[in-house]
Amino acid sequence: MCIVGPFSMPSKGRLRFFKGSLIVTVVGLLLAAAVGFYYDGTAAGILNTVFLVAVLGVLEISLSFDNAVVNATVLKDMTQLWRRRFLTWGMAIAVFGMRFFFPLVVVSLVAHIGPFEAVRLAVLQPTEYARVLNQAHVPLQAFGGSFLGMVCLKYFFDSQKEVHWIGGLERLLARLGKFEALEIGLMLLALYGFSEIVPGGESHEFLVAGVMGLVTFIAVDAVGTLMEAGPAQAANLHRAGLASFLYLNVLDASFSFDGVIGAFALTNNLFMIAIGLGIGAMFVRSLTIMLVEEGTLDAYRYLEHGAFYAVGALAFLMMLGTIVAVPEAVTGLVGAAFIGLSVWSSIRAKRAEARSGAHKS
Secondary structure, eight states: OOOOSTTSSOOHHHHGGGHHHHHHHHHHHHHHHHHHHHHTOSHHHHHHHHHHHHHHHHHHHHHOHHHHHHHHHHHTTSOHHHHHHHHHHHHHIIIIIIIIIHHHHHHHHHHTOOHHHHHHHHHHOHHHHHHHHHTTHHHHHHHHHHHHHHHHHHHHSOTTOOOOSSHHHHHHHHHHTTSTTHHHHHHHHHHHHHHTTOSTTOHHHHHHHHHHHHHHHHHHHHHHHHHOOOTTOGGGHHHHHHHHHHHHHHHHHHHHHHHHHHHTTTOOOHHHHHHHHHHHHHHHHHHHHHHHHTTHHHHSTTHHHHHHHHHHHHHHHHHHTTTSOOOHHHHHHHHHHHHHHHHHHHHHHHHHHHHHHHHHO
16 A cells, blocks of 8 residues: 655655755855855855755754754644744844854853853864853753653653553553652662763763753743643633744754754864855754645654654753764664654554455445
């Protein structure tokens, strides 16, 4: 039986979701050529810069497919107005906020310098800029790992969850979800365990940043609960959309920590990193919208599960990255494996249902 759905061969209709991304890609590569000309002034330098920016874009896409799926689970319940705002304002926050301004703020805080001095450092002394930013590697990874870990645990420790991919494990976790705040206790234990083996006397920084990530998740989740719209609260859909918008942007920020730090393995140039990761982030946004409007989460019942397993794996690898070097390729491949297996399982389940229905008829 042929399974037709959003993961079949791309159609012209689906290309409409990526028009904006393609335009941003063209503009981004032109900007990359300008950056290459400014710093090098030769054709070889321009081509090298454009190539590195393209690689950064592909890297961001490969690392963020699980991000797109998780975003889609939230976005499918948002109104069209807030979906558009996520694509516009959220895009600005993701590209200019997290990929450009956030590293500058981190460098300012770590080096105890002003923001303009941080910009000067990024433009004139990119190697020193990268060194200072990497000093914040441990707290950034701890914060992001803690927040994403809670996203994963919150999904599986849900007593009302009915669809299970890995049946025995997920049914057990769903039953354990009846115990109040169990996932918070597990995350605190994980943070303490990792803090005990973080090298270089950075255990205190790790623990503080991890706890802040946990508190941030609790705060964002609380805001979402307060603004949640129920059947008798239709007038509050606007507030519910705002809550989901805030949650998605904090989620994106946590996903981006690993990519921003990892990008410095390819280049120290802030502008190249911002352009390359920005191109990738735009494609992730387009993919998110496609997943929602094409009904992918409904067509592939276990895709959501695979994405949250990938998020949990990323959270673990981010924390592990504070102890040993974890290649970006490993992070991407682990996430891709969970996504791929969940799609394969979804297709098998759909075929089994079709055969069962055929036999009954």
